[in-house]
Amino acid sequence: MASTRPVNRPSVRHPSHTHPLRVCKARGEDEMICSGCELELTGQAFKCAKSDCDYFLHKSCFDLPRELSHKSHPDHSLTLHHSSPYGQPYTCDACGEYGSGFTYHCSACQYDVHVGCAFIPENVKREDHEHPLTLLYNTPCKGREDGAMFICDVCEEDMTENLWVYYCKECDYGTHVHSCPVHENHQPKKREREASLEALRMQSLMAAQDELAAMRIRDNIKNSVIHFGDEPRYKWVYE
Template sequence: MLKIVSFTCNACGTDGDDSPFVCTVCQLIVHKTCISFPRSIKLRIHQHPRIIHTHHLQQCNSRNKYCGICRDGVDTNYGVYYCQDCDFVAHVNCGIQYRQSNTESDEDERSITMNDEFIESSFDIIREIKHGDERIIAEIKHFSHQHNLILSDEFSTDLKCDGCMLPICTPFYSCTGCNFSLDKACISYNYHTCNHSLDVRCLISTKDSIEHSGHEHPLYLAVESENRHCSGCGVSAEYGTFRCVDCDFNLDFKCATLPDKARHRYDKHPLFLTYIDPNDYQYVCQICEKERDPKLWFYRCEKCDFDANPECVLGKYPFIKLGDSYIFDNHPHPLVLVEKIEDYPACHDCGKPCDGLALECHRCNFIIHWKRW
């Protein structure tokens, strides 16, 4: 009969009441299940190829005291998974839960990074102009469009960037012959070394930590976000948060990627994302005219004293560009993406009214739900 003892496992750092394995030379005490832990693992949420297991984080000269997955503290006297390239630390059990399978980790994957190689190869400079000592790129050939793009600052309230699908508020590049525009930030993104596709906004999720103007401390990606409410919108986070380890502050992915500036037809000026309400009297969204929570983020125009909820400013479909044309084999003419908000015609596929997003032919009486195509 093996003796049952209470102990703290040196491999994973958790307590146990069991019959552990013990090293009589170095006094190492380990759970039975921890014997089979892999020496190194690859994580889905970490950019470097592998992180290794160590029994003593203090010996690695690490300054990190927080798990990169759950963001709770780690005891440096016990075992963790550790990345020596970036001082990333994870509880053993967190690392095992979110590691990739052996098949996935054995693949030749390259980390997604923004370096000079990607930035330079995403576009070719066609024309530059000099403004004092500054050289301004006035015309480019971008990999995502067949025509040259010209630098412009002529704003329109309904103009969206074809890269991130957010309203354009800064000087941007546009095609003079097509309904195609890119803001200056989005011309840098290009992936030609692998077959992976990634939304421009999702680049933020490839980082372990971010700096956000809405909070004074760094925010760390925490996969474990049970019972955590987003400080920006107040909604319970479903898939993880960017979390402050110093105070009770969390951001879900939606709020972490809200644009700093936006536009709406109700106001001729840019609207700025605002984190602290300067008013003590006006708690109404001036678009939907409903009461809003002053503790939550909103968009504001100081010149007009105009406040509005983010969802009202950005709209129901903030990352879809209306007016784009699509060619399909099932219909002889181009179909245009539209939003039907009144006089709903019947869908040619299901026969129900087309309310919301639809594909419409401007040459014949054809319309179909976007989701039905």
């Protein structure tokens, strides 16, 4: 099991859990799952101080802001929920995958985003494409009257129009927001695809933690709504 040796402070409280949490160092071979993002627990983390309670949190999930303004949903802010607001698993409006842990939620629109998906980068570079890909908050086929579906150029699966996509306009090339693996005959293996999604979300959460720390130091902001990114200067228009 992961070491529960205290670091700096013996225990802390988090609103997502009724018991105190202790700092621990998680190893990959422990195969523990974060109760927040539902991904494998690695690195600095927290575990429930009660030995019979399997509640764990990444340090990055522990530090998530309670409220978030996000470009994907500009009309309303998103509030962090520590469990599904529906009493059953929710569907992430970014990647289309299910979730039952933490979510950023808009109650007015029933809009939900995994905490990992909320912080994915706006631009990525894939080894199998020559240009950088830009994050869009719906597929380029949204609103087409002919009912055409956008197809991921890596796994060749149809994508519903409201899903987020990484896209190269110059080449009309796009992929799911998680990193689709390339396989023989273009048939994705579920286990490897889930592993790619997990790695991307974890990287995004770690980057979010670093960004939060830098913003607090630079602006001396405490107990306030944190905004990520500037407003877009233009919108893509597809005809």
